[in-house]
Amino acid sequence: MQKVQLIDLGLKDYKETWRFQEDTFKGVIDIKINNRKNNLSTQTPNYFVFVEHPHVYTLGKSGDFNNLLLNEEQLKAKGATFYKINRGGDITYHGPGQIVGYPILDLDNFFTDIHKYLRFLEEVIILTLAEYGIKAERSKGETGVWLDVGTPFARKICALGVRTSRWVTMHGFALNVTTNLGYFDNIIPCGIKGKAVTSMELELNRKIPLKEVKEKILKHFSNLFEVEFEVE
Numbered sequence: 001m002q003k004v005q006l007i008d009l010g011l012k013d014y015k016e017t018w019r020f021q022e023d024t025f026k027g028v029i030d031i032k033i034n035n036r037k038n039n040l041s042t043q044t045p046n047y048f049v050f051v052e053h054p055h056v057y058t059l060g061k062s063g064d065f066n067n068l069l070l071n072e073e074q075l076k077a078k079g080a081t082f083y084k085i086n087r088g089g090d091i092t093y094h095g096p097g098q099i100v101g102y103p104i105l106d107l108d109n110f111f112t113d114i115h116k117y118l119r120f121l122e123e124v125i126i127l128t129l130a131e132y133g134i135k136a137e138r139s140k141g142e143t144g145v146w147l148d149v150g151t152p153f154a155r156k157i158c159a160l161g162v163r164t165s166r167w168v169t170m171h172g173f174a175l176n177v178t179t180n181l182g183y184f185d186n187i188i189p190c191g192i193k194g195k196a197v198t199s200m201e202l203e204l205n206r207k208i209p210l211k212e213v214k215e216k217i218l219k220h221f222s223n224l225f226e227v228e229f230e231v232e
Contacts, residue, residue, distance in 0.1 A: 002046060002109050006218070006229040009051040014058065014083060014094065017051050017102075024049075024104050025170040032106065032166055044168075046109060048221065048229065049102040050214055053094040055080035057187060060161055063090035067188040080183070087171035089143065089161030091187045097178035097199070099213055103221075107167040110225060114164055118143060120224050121173055125158045127220040128175075128213065134203055145175075147198060155196035157203075177201065177213055 009017060024047055031044050057068055057080060067090055068082060075082055094100055107117060122138055125145045129136040136157060139146045145158035158175040176199035184197045200208050218229060 002225070002227045004046040004048050004103075004105070004225075004227045004229050006231050007047060007049045008214075009049060011052045011054065011096065014053045014056040014081065017049075017053065018083070018085065021049065021102055021104065021170050025165075025168060028104060028106055028168045029166050032108070032168070044106040044109060046106060046227070047102075047104040048218075049104065049172075051100050051102065052096055052098065052210075053100060055093075055095045055183060057082045057091060057093055058087075059084045059091045060087050060089040061085070062088065067091040068186070069188070070186045074186075078183070078186070080186075085171075087161040087163045089159070092159045092161065092174060093183045093187060094174055095179055095183055097176070097180065097201075097210070099175045099177055099210055099217065100172070101175075101217065102172040103169055105169050105225075107164070107169060112167050114162075117169065118160060118162065121160055121162075122158075124217060124220045124224060125173060125175055127224075128216045129157070129200070131216055132200060132204060132208070134200065147203070153196075155198040157198050157200070175200075175213070175217075177208055177210055 028044050031042055035042050055078065059065065122145050126136045136145045136147055137149050139149045143160045144156050146154055146156050148154050158173055160173045162169055162171045178201045179199045181197055181199055222229060
């Protein structure tokens, strides 16, 4: 069973967290390069980072800037920031009340299949939501976790976007728990027009403790990926 170091950054600025991710990501890759260069078998570490961000919009490397519907002044007025970043996917929003998970895993320790990795992340969220009586599912051709797929009421509850290099992952998922969904009105979420966004709070009509949801996410992640978490 693989060990994964669990790190909870609490509420942290996006740029600072991105830098932390990049440094951790590079550290794992450096170990892999050194192992290959010197014919070593040093175990590469795995990490799982939880974080909440202040209001921020992020655009993936293949995303369309036109999907951000605010100019610089309007962003400031809403207390939000914007970054073009190096994950897959288009534009999304992060903010308080949203659980963001950044697994930094060496997939050589698990399975070298990005498609399978994304499906596993989606499954973690689907199983977590099922514990609250929320029937979530995948939408063909659209990464993430959705409700009422194939109906006029289809809505997204969790966004996914990752980056990999040498089978090491970064970025991850963003699950709307008690998120202020009004901030999604300022973008075309994930570049998909005409699709709504929802949260656990909206679906259940009650507040849900983030800590409780995190514990369920970790349980399902541990079972699916067959890992044991270690707290730093």
